[in-house]
Amino acid sequence: MKKIFIDEQYCIGCRLCEIYCQVKHSKSKKILKAFREDQPGTLARVLVEEIGSNSFAIQCRHCEDAPCTGACISGAMAKNENTGVVICDEEKCVGCWSCIMVCPYGVIKRDIKSKKVASKCDLCFDEEEPVCVKNCPNEALKIKEI
Amino acid sequence: MKAFSASGSAKGMNIKMVKNKNILNTDYLIIGNSAAGLSAAENIRKNDKNSPITVLTKEKYSNYSKPLTTYYLAGRLEPGNLYFKKSNFYEENNIDLKTNQNVVSIKSSDNLAITEQGNQYLYNKLLIASGGRPIIPEIRVIDKTGKTLSLDEAMSSVKGIFTLTTLDDAIMIRKYINEYSIKTASILGGGLIGLKAAEALLGLHLNINIVELSDKLLSASFDETASGILIEAIKKSGSSIYCGQTIEEIYTENNSINSFKLSNGRKIPSDLLILAVGVLPDTGYLKNSGIKTDAGIITDSRMKTSIDNIYAAGDIVKSHDVLSGSDKNMAIWPIAVKQGEVAGSNMSGIDTAYPGGFLMNSVEILGMPMISLGQSSIEYDDKNKDLKVYKSHDTDRKIYRKIVVRQNRAVGAILIGAIERAGIYWGLINNNVDVSEIGENIVKEDFGLIQLPADYRKHLVVGEGIEV
Known part of the structure; x- marks a missing residue:
């Protein structure tokens, strides 16, 4: 499968990855609307x-043996085989x-803006390539087949 | 792999009938259709594509998630939406599910499981994952003429007293509330099931009384502050809480509950009572099986019982607690899933060890998300002089965070209100990471991976398979 690789030393902390991710997962897919108007955000x-x-x-690291899938009581969190x-x-x-409770990376968020669901990568x-990787200006995020 | 086979030719067939019509032959027999049973079945199928797998459940339903039954009670989910494995799970994995099959005994010398319905299942390998049963406390139940029953006896004859561990329980409770227009309900037990039940019934606009023996709610995992936050929220919702109390006598009229007496003598009218005192491993039917039990089935690290071809997993097992080093019953979903996986792997020939686990819970009650991990209720005191306990409490925002560190290792956490990134603590506890250099930053709301010891962070952030 493909995995996103993180290179700490190249990250400049610009947070463009966060912005592009939020726009990508917004209703309108438009930057201003995504941050100002979309309901739910x-x-x-x-x-x-x-x-x-x-x-x-x-x-999300899309773990091989993902603790989140084993902890999920509703069957919502699952790894596509x-x-x-x-x-x-x-x-x-x-x-x-x-x-x-069990994500060791702490990368699952509590989305209470819409309908109280777990929100994750x-x-x-x-997309051809995750938008965070595509828009990282310093190649601190890369995607590779492993 | 080909399991050793009693029939010699069962492979590839779902169920083979031998001898007479009531004996069904299978390779892998799994008693229990919940978290442990189905994760085992799934794992067996990964390793063994063909041998028959049969799952028995005493209930009439295909799979449903027991923790979701209070969501049904609250009217948030319909019974059809409580499943945690899709309806095609059995077909896709070629698993034969037999509902309404209540196993009453196991003849391990003959590899037979016998059900109340008169069927006998001949297995090569057996997994016992049938879970726990609710505790029925000893309370006298007295009618108007003074006739007294034990609560155990009254459960089947007196109306309005319920346990809440299965979907049928929840369906009966909802039916009872509607049928008799119930206005006041009481819950014995301020643990997780009790509180989830209370929240559900509040949503149905009932008046709620909660009776809890300990002086705290969620006493197994919460400290005084955490319990206090919860008590305040529940009282604000209009419920009454009686801590440090139990029910001494239940009074009935026309064969239905109408009130009860607390240990302090106070009499409380109530036309519905839910017993949520806890669950115990349901090992009664194993009495003459030869399987070793001691408040739960004893297994080795492969989840194998004292009998070679019998495994056990989930709430019926006495599990290894990595934090205390002792074995105890830990009836939580993630442990059941993990043990099921391990048992399933070993049963299908892949040697796997269960490393042990620790208690944890995540729940949202009255809009407050709450997570507890490990040894979270303990405090620094004479008995615990090797502890460092970090706390932060923002009373305005109703945010409470507590991290317990023993000998430089995180061993427990409570997070109320701000639970984001709680799993980082799970990782620290699970991986036995030295947290001494983090200091008091460990309890802060913005605590993140970046504050972790460089080695562990590297392992996480640029660890194996992630490194550029």
């Missing part, structure tokens, strides 16, 4: 951590946050 599924000059972006992508079926999710499965 959406969340970025990638997050940048930063202390001083040190920063990196992180999103063919693509390896871990997806939360937002229709099935009941918002119990068991996935948040879907690896932009409908």
Whole structure:
């Protein structure tokens, strides 16, 4: 499967990955609307951590043995056996946050803007390349087949 | 792999009938159709594409998630939406599900499981994943003439007293509320099931009483502050909470509950009572099976019982607690899934060890998300002088965070209100990471991977398979 690789030393903390992710997963797909008008709003599924000059972006690692899928009580969080992508079926999710409890990367968010569901990276499965990778100006995020 | 086979030719067939029509032959027999049973079945099928797998459940339903039954009770989900494996799961994995099959005994010398319905299942390998049963406390049930029953006896004859562990329980409770226009309901037990039941019934606009023996709610995992936040929210919702109390006597009229007496003598009118005191491994039917039990089935690290071709997983097992080092019953979903996976792998020839686990819970009650991990209720005191306990409490925003560190290792956490990134703590506990250099930053709301020890962060962020 494809995985996003993180290169801490190239990250400049610009947070463009967060912005493009949020727009990509918004209703309108337009930057101004996504941030100002869309109802319900959406969340970025990638997050940048930063202390001083040190920063990196992180999103779901689509773990081989993903703890979130084993903790999910509704069957919403599941790994696609063919693509390896871990997806939360937002229709099935009941918002119990068991996935948040066991994600060692802390990259599942509680989306209470829309309907209280767990929100996470879907690896932009409908794009050629995840938008965070595509729009990273310094190649701190890369996608590779492994 | 080909399991050793009693019939010699069962491979590739779903169920083979031998001897007489009531004996059904299968390779893998799984008792239990919930988290542990189905993750085992799924894993067996990954490793063994053809051998018959049969799953028995005493219930009439295909799979449903037991933790979701309170969502049904609250009217948030319909029974048809409680499944956690899609309806084509059985067909896709070639698993034969037998509903309404209540196993009453196991003849391990003959590899037979016998059901109340008169069927016998001949297996090569057996997994016991049939779960727990609700505790029925000893309470006298007294009618107007003074006739007294034990609560156990009254469960089948007196109306309005329920347990809440299955979908049928929840369906009966909802039916009872509608049929008798119930206005006041009481819940014995301020644990997870009790509180979820209370929240569900609040949503149905009932008056709620919660009776809890301990002086705290969620006493197994919450400390005084966390419980206090919860108590305040529940009281604000209009419910009454009686902590440090239990029910001494239940009074009935016309064969239905109408009130009960607390241990302090106070009498409380109530026309519905839910018993949510806890669950215990339901090992009664294993009595003469030869399988070793001690408050739960004893297994080795492969989830194998004292009998060679019998495995066990989930709420019926006495599990290894990695934090205390002792074995105890830990009836939670993620442990059941993991143990099921491990049992399934070993049963189908892939040697896998269960490393043990620890208690944890995530729940949202009255709009407040709450997560507890590991040894979260303990405090620094004379008995726990090797602890460092970090706390932050924002009373305005109703945010409480507590991280318990023992000998430089995180061993417990409580997060209320701000739960984002809770799993980082799970990872620290699970991986036994030295957190000494993080100091008090560990409890802060903006705590993240970037504050983790460089080695562990590298392992996570640029770890194997992620590194550029």
